[in-house]
Amino acid sequence: MHRDHPLMPFFLTLAGVGMLSLMDAFMKGASLAVGAYSAAWLRSALGLALVAPVWLGMGGKWPHRPALRLHLLRGTVSAFMALSFFYALTKLPIAEAIAISFIAPLIALYLAAVLLGERIKREAIFASILGFAGTLVIIGGKLGREQATQEMWWGLAALLFSALLYAWNFILIRQQSQLAGPAEVATFHSGVSAVLLGLAAPWLLVLPEAEAAMHIAASALLTVCAAAALAWAYARAEAQALVPIEYSGFLWAALFGWLFFREAVTVPTIAGTVLIVIGCWIAARAPTEQSTI
Template sequence: MPSHRSALLPFAAALAGVGFLSLMDAFMKEAALLIGAYTATVLRAFIGAALIAPVWLSRGPAMPTRAVWRLHAERGVVSAFMALTFFHSLTLLPLAEAIALSFIAPLIALYLARVLLGETISRAAIGASLLGFAGTLVIVGGRIGEGRFDEDAAWGIASLMVSALLYAYNFIVIRRQAQVAGPLEIATFHSGIGGLVLLTLAPVLWQPPEAAALWPLVVAGALTVAGSLSIAWAYARAEANVLVPTEYSGFVWAAGMGWLFFREPVTLPTLAGTALIVTGCWLATRPQRAAPVATA
């Protein structure tokens, strides 16, 4: 049936996009372990910009207005430190565990949307956020119970929470940005501005890149572009409530990549905590039923 196919293709594209980005995380973890999270994040940003900018420019685009420039700059700054803290956490935590904890970002975004956009927070959203918080405690508590909560784990979780907070704010910026710019323009300025912002810290944090890290970085840059464009294509052709569940497939990808690349086991507390967080996200994002209309 045509309608079934039209719904299936965007879902498949979104699922592939999440897979591309999850595989990118694995390559970025490999690069970050070799040359540090900072250098790896900067190089990935510029590689991504070098791959996507020619495509955008080949279409003969008009340059952004001053207002759009401000949005590009705002998101570039936010996403730069969001990526840096996330990739730093990957050097300290298992891949699946980091992805699981990052799922709390959409729940944080609910409260930011209330503060910044004046949106109403429903009872379901409050309950969802409590489930997400409980899931986080289960994952962290599992580490403590198994005696794996050391200084590295503490810094990794703290770094990931900062990244999740920035990612939640990133949702707010993207919502405004997508209304005034296309996916290719957004991807170009997102990578380029993010790299330039992080470059200001080079005198303090830069490490000379090893040759062994260049291949993972090039692959990570290409996967970033592929994932971003796949998801943008999907969201332009299907409603968000149809595609949101694909985001949670990232945990399955991360668990597989973590084991395949780094032989990282997935613990029961991580699985249980992930289930709570994902349930909270599902409750928060599912469409609300309209109130019944009384008949005369």
């Protein structure tokens, strides 16, 4: 019987995170060319075209009402999460955007308390303080070296809004996983986003030229491939072992930001990222039997 190499889940997680960071770089270029809305909608539509045949080929059937409700809710949340994040990428360097988005797991701790009734540990509160401090370091460093502009403030606001929705997305994924398989989740994730964003297409859609169209197509393919790689990896290794690799996204983002847009990574961005990652690490390592507040 063939057995997978024990390091394969780690390599695939690293590759999956890298593919998502490369997708962000392609989407930044596409968003600058045709706008965040057009880039986001076309990516969702192409993603649906790629994954729906797979789901149907696996015998996919229309979901029952509880699962459908979650599909609709997560698709809506994800649509605006992606739209606001891609808009933020047009205003901020990729590495800074990725670094600040790392606060989403910490926000998710509090949303889990509100939406799922989970109790917040003392460690989680300390982790949240570190994450918030890291965010302030990154933003403060940016304000210290650049003149604050309305465009920058809009980018930061969109990024924080996206992080909030990303945190809610964590909760919805946890609920979805109990009711539907990965192929169904991926199909409705792209499908609901495509339909919802498509409502504004008659007024807002800008058709891309060849280069931007190739970037959007590559983004859709990278999104599907990354989802498959991460799903395979997380099915074969413990989440606590793989989650730290997710933070390699900052390194990938710094690399692709420099290669595509010549974006420099600053010391405050690195320092703030370290604080946020430490906070996420503390929250993830907190024992379940620890006293709570």
